[in-house]
Amino acid sequence: MSDGGHSPWYLAYRRLRRNRLALAFLAVFVLIVAFVLAAPLWADHVADTGPNTTHTTEKVEVGGEQREVVNIEGKPIGPLWFDAGGRFFLGADGPLGRDEMVRLMYGGRTSLFIGLTSALITAVLATLLGLLAGYYRGWTDGVITRLLDLIWSFPVVLLGIALGTALALGGLKIGPLEIAGNSIWIPILIIAVVYTPYMARPIRGEVLALREKEFVEAAVAQGAGSVRLMFGELLPNLWSTIIVFFTISIANNMLLEASLSFLGAGVQAPNSSWGKMVSLGSESIYTSPLLAFAPGVLILLTVLSLNVFGDGLRDALDPKSRSKLVRAEAAEAAAGGAI
């Protein structure tokens, strides 16, 4: 018991620090974030163009020779690396001749932004619903659980494209808030809602177990009200579950965003994302495979790094069987939410 003096968070941090695999993949994720954050730098100082600027009829100088960005058959130029000073580093996309590297960097910003914000909304919604259902039990629990089960009944991709298409056509109005059909907040909200049950269920389960513990009784004896019990006593015990789910949720949400955008029910023009780029690239898969592979591989790397790091985080936060339940449910959630 030499660890007795340290907080559980510090112990988790020490365990995480020993997990080389998880740290390596965290580094990959940080690199990807840095890559997309550097988009304006690369666009302004290296590529000298924007993500939506077309170069259909232009020529680019490669080693003293003038080459067409898009040839007469509509086939775009391949990767030039640094032959043209960093312009068209990964080539252009066809038939518009936009700089693929610049588009990848900006598209990744959208993908990551949607993944992060929707995961944040999912986490807040799921925590609130899980706390309310698990704390009040009875009919509150009944209503919330049924509502979550209802969403759970739909295959995620199908519910996503149904909502995505209907809302892209109509936009959304919530009270005073009006969202246009082509806003990226439409896919963000859709993804957040669709995945809420997968996170709310295990949190509810944990709250149900926690509220039988002595520390809750002690707080009740001290005269704590419902709000203090939920947010002052129960919530602090849920943080480790929430953090693990949040990390894996970013990965799942990014995959769903990519699938929706791929099918045309996610990010709408003029915005772009990696999923939308794969969709565009798949149209010329046999002539310019890189246009589909590059954004696809970036999605894979991002999602993989988050999943591996999330696993490491889970091992660090609950090393023993404390949440065998949570682990089983997490696997189930990952499976049920899988696309």
Next chain:
Amino acid sequence: MARFAVRRLAGMVLVLFAVSVLVFAIFNLIPNSDPAQRLAGKNAEPILVKSIEEDWGFDEPLPVQYWETMKKIFSGELISYGDQLNVDERILEGIPISFSLCIGAAVIWLLFGLLFGYLSATRAGTWVDRVLTVGSVAGISIPVFLIATVFLYFLTYEIELFPASGYEPLTEDPIQWAYHLILPWFTLALLNIGVYSRVLRSSMLDVMNEDYVRTARAKGLSERRVMTRHVLRNSLIPITTLFGLDFGATLFGGAIITEYLFSLGGVGQYAADSVTNLDLPPLMAITLFGAFFVVFFNAIADLVYAYLDPRIRLGESAQ
């Protein structure tokens, strides 16, 4: 068991009703614009919009609108205003294709997922386990469209090993049927191979700590027999529930992208094409039938689960 089945099926009917109300709300209620205009599709004539409005009862109270919508979907009258084709007929045409794709994929993912899960649980902590664990996380993280495009480029184009598109009915030529479906099957199965091997691994590791496993060992059973007869069989119980959820979710999830990229022409491709054309009537019907199928299949999985594990049905009737 009979009481459990009746209760479970009654619950299912309620969920089906709620699902249909939600589908109605998604398409006709929530979006902030005229529902008739949305249903009519791109560049619709005002006359068409007006006639849809009357036909679907959009000037009537909401329960009437709901009733009209459901009547259209279930009576087979629903048409797409884009191509004037009957939606339900097109869905029926696609069903054998989608099922061929998903059943084949399910066989593959169960086979490999359970094999890998069994191997990594029985060899937990060894390098076999570590390789399989990393592999399964990678499988979970690969987007379906990346596998599909990689297969398409390398296995149908660079090396012309498999056909890139099309579907051959099983009844006409079973060999061509399988040949056209091999790549789509593996595309769709890969993700779930990862999921199932992870779930089986953790479920087996949990079961291994049970008393009856120790008893089985104490009786002097061989390790292999302990693993297959006592550990594996009990670990498969949660897999049935998972499969109940996943099969429907795959049929109307990953299958949409797979069918679209391999141009198979099933229900999933119909959904994908309808998104591209912003054609709502087919999407409405597919969403409703998709959720119905998931709910229905889930109920069956629960019944199987209760049959396999008496604790479930006894616990339920004791309450």
